[in-house]
Amino acid sequence: MSSSRTVRVAAGQGFWGDWLDAPRRQVEGGQVDYLMLDYLAEVTMSILQKQKERDPRMGYARDFVGAMDSVMPAVADRGVKVIANAGGVNPPGCADAVRDVARARGAQGKVTIGVVTGDDLLPRLDELLDGGHQLANMETGAPLGSVRDRVLSANAYIGSEPIVEALSRGANVVITGRSTDTALTMAPLRHEFGWGATDWDKLAAGIVAGHIIECGAQCSGGNCLYDWKSIPDLANVGYPLVEASADGSFVVTKHANTGGRVSVPTVSEQLVYEMGDPHSYITPDVIADFTTIHLAPDGENRVRVFGIRGKPPTDKLKVSIAYRAGFKAVGTLVYAWPDALDKAKAADRILRERLDRMGLKFDEILTEFVGVSATHGPLAGEVHDVPETQMRIGVRGGDRAAVERFTRELAPLVLNGPPSVTGFAGGRPKVEEVVAYWPALVDKSVVKTKVEVLP
């Protein structure tokens, strides 16, 4: 293995719902070794769990099937490997769907799928609680027992180990459930460079590489505030890739002839995204120290990243638990000049008075005035004579009927409230079930991951 060898991991999806064209553009736009696709956000698992309850073959990110179809030639004929946490709460079902795609594309025999399971703790929840694992809420300290009967999904965040195993057993498509986003990038580097389980600095570097590209184009010019007007051709934005070396250093870049930008500011913005204590970015494999990251320009749309230090992880895994927490609905009406804001505020008062008279009880009622104070609140300061404002009112509570009744109270305001109102064509607001997030910790030793590698 030459020390100058680089491994190229490209990000093709930053969340479930990201750009459908991105995976194909990543494998066709230039040389890549691995395509990394991140589909899971905190609440995604509960959505998938609900889908699986309705149909046991479901419960994974369906977008991934289309993505696999679009990249199948690269996987089957050019040796590009795919790593995705698209499996959700049903990685084997996801693998079945990918096998169907391979067959339809005449690529059977060229696709070996590694399926990682063991992160799903829902079937084991009572066993764990009975065994003294409290799964207390990391933010409030409350024991899980208090919401046990409302739990929808429970998944441990698992690390790079099972993905590395799948790759070393010959998988060229690895499908996981709740792997950490960063492990999807770090695992192939660990596999390729033979990094050991205690090569803390290198593992940490792989995690930082993962953090930089896990949100897709958010490190290559998308959602970038720095000099945003000068960022070229976002219509044709290039998703990021890392060119990693065995020593743990890497370059963040994107394919030639794509839009967007990779620069020290664009990468810096992504590094601080969703950051907690930068000294301790905790993952199942390693704790990365983000205060040791060094960035340097390395030519056009290239940033070199180096110097990263890591330390041993804890003996816990984070568990992402989702539970039913009542209902909510949000509705809007638009009020026009003159006195747009005064009219909207009057409408809000009238609506609240009517809810009050009906004796409807909610845990929260929130009104925002879009165009005036919805995003920055009082920090936006006083505004005068706005051409229009949208009254956006939401309610949340445990009583579904009360939330339903609220949704009937907006439309009448059009004829029986303040004047110059419009923008109600969308109809009644929809009642949504609130699925709340319960972060917890569990002993690493109780989570057993399993790897199956099948053609």
Add this chain to the structure above:
Amino acid sequence: MKIRLTELAHARSGDKGDTANVGVIALEPAWYPLLVKALTRDRVAAHFRGVITGGVERYELPNLNALNFLLHGALGGGGTVSLKTDAQGKVFSTAMLRMEIDVPDDEARALKLPGAK
């Protein structure tokens, strides 16, 4: 002189539960020490008074010329519980950059801040 933070820094924000994080990055490395001095925890807490219900934590990242702030109780419960437009704290970044800070004129000149005379 008074100067708005948006003239000195760029920023990105995100969420963890009901906490928003705001990373503030100096536009010029030479301006980072000024941010460290001006953006104290108390100053940021005062800026967001009435907007957040919890406390503020601050971390320094001199390697990135950046400060990271955790704003607790910022998101109306966070995630899917929240009724807010910005339930995931995406624009706390620019809310932070509205802050006005005082810089002595000679320091502003020495640092070549925009608008320094």
